[in-house]
Amino acid sequence: MGAWGVRALDSDEGLDVLDEFTDYSIENDKIKIGDLIEYFIEAELLPENPDEKDFLYDQTVMVLAELLEEYNEKGKIILEYEDDDEEEVEAEIADVSFDESDINYLTEQITDILEPKGEIHETYELWEDSESFQEWKEHVLSLLETLKSIKENL
Numbered sequence: 001m002g003a004w005g006v007r008a009l010d011s012d013e014g015l016d017v018l019d020e021f022t023d024y025s026i027e028n029d030k031i032k033i034g035d036l037i038e039y040f041i042e043a044e045l046l047p048e049n050p051d052e053k054d055f056l057y058d059q060t061v062m063v064l065a066e067l068l069e070e071y072n073e074k075g076k077i078i079l080e081y082e083d084d085d086e087e088e089v090e091a092e093i094a095d096v097s098f099d100e101s102d103i104n105y106l107t108e109q110i111t112d113i114l115e116p117k118g119e120i121h122e123t124y125e126l127w128e129d130s131e132s133f134q135e136w137k138e139h140v141l142s143l144l145e146t147l148k149s150i151k152e153n154l
Helices: 012-027 033-042 055-074 100-114 122-128 133-152
Strands: 077-082 088-093
Touching: 012 033, 012 055, 012 077, 012 088, 033 055, 033 100, 055 077, 055 100, 055 122, 055 133, 100 122, 100 133, 122 133
Parallel strands: none
Antiparallel strands: 077 088
16 A cells, blocks of 8 residues: 555545546546446546445545545645646636535445455555544544534535
8 A cells, every 4th residue: 555644645646536526627627426437437536336445436536535625625626737738837727517416426435444344445554554544534524524514515
């Protein structure tokens, strides 16, 4: 696990997901989380069957929750990337929409990482063996609280 912090965005896999999100946002003026979830399923960053478990799938739902957390706090998501001319670009995404089913999907997926219905997630096992387990777990619980708050304000 290539991670330098407890956030999914602080990992190699999380940055891969962020790159895919950035590509998607460049092509789409409005970000609809439901459409983005479908896009990530097609890109094999999320499973077709929500009961499938995979480290990458866990990172993807957590990245989405972290991006929604940023959007919830700031009213926008700020992306930094290099364009085709290798120029640094900072883009603000202020048009993000989601509905209760999108929030429920993320909540259910993240809850299953902490309290699996079946086998334990690899993500949980890797963090459980680290010195940062408690900090990671608190971060994940914080994401769930944010999603709950977002849902209550829909």
